[in-house]
């Protein structure tokens with residue numbers, strides 16, 4: 495790829511696709527099916543292609559790694575249809591807010607009264623606050639960490655393992671934020687716009703592409719910011735949000751100036767963790783474990799033990 499083209503992609507990728515998302519949302523008139531088929535899927539494919547053309551980091555595939563990523567992607571793709579159906583059925587987009595339904599929020603205070611741009615900004619902030627909260631809890635509560643450790647198991651950050659997640663982790667870190675967002679009384683169109691722009695930002699987090707976002711790294715959880723979240727070192731594994739405002743507010747933002755990648759990516763303590771076996775990972779949180787003898791002082795914690803609460 496010519497140098498000028500590389501620079502343009504590297505600096506302009508995020509701006510270009512967020513702008514394209516806005517155009518697509520208007521062009522497809524908030525039709526989520528067409529937006530998924532004609533915008534989000536091609537965008538995902540372009541991201542995959544760019545990982546080969548201008549990768550940030552290259553290392554040989556590990557045994558069973560590709561199979562694990564393919565199986566998890568296929569499984570989560572199949573489940574996404576069920577998820578969408580559940581969101582629609584359970585919360586019913588036409589009368590989305592239970593707060594409004596039960597008279598706890600006046601309809602005139604619902605987000606749907608705002609212009610679309612304001613609905614989208616407020617919607618993204620509400621969703622991301624809940625995403626930040628549930629994500630930090632997933633790193634703090636032992637059982638939730640066992641579910642979330644699936645996502646942290648790989649030794650690299652790539653689009654291929656962005657959907658390496660436990661379905662129950664999705665319930666905690668996606669359904670709860672979506673449920674809370676729907677309580678705001680956002681319109682159906684606003685919800686679709688938030689979902690599409692949120693998907694564009696979420697996909698960028700795992701791109702193994704040499705992108706340089708500059709000052710945007712302090713506002714958005716880009717791939718430059720998110721790979722630190724996957725560091726094996728607790729003090730580096732921060733940046734919990736998709737929008738960095740909550741990390742700045744709660745002291746969990748981490749972006750060193752002297753290095754652009756962690757030395758090692760993955761779980762801090764692998765122990766007997768099935769790093770590249772997706773089905774075993776799904777069962778891991780429910781595995782009956784023999785009681786272990788008390789560890790000696792300074793011993794390495796067992797696999798699946800939660801990362802400690804991130805120091806501020």
Ligand SMILES: [Zn+2]
Nearest residue numbers: 629633642723
């Ligand atoms: Zn995490």
Ligand SMILES: [Zn+2]
Nearest residue numbers: 645700720724
């Ligand atoms: Zn991740």
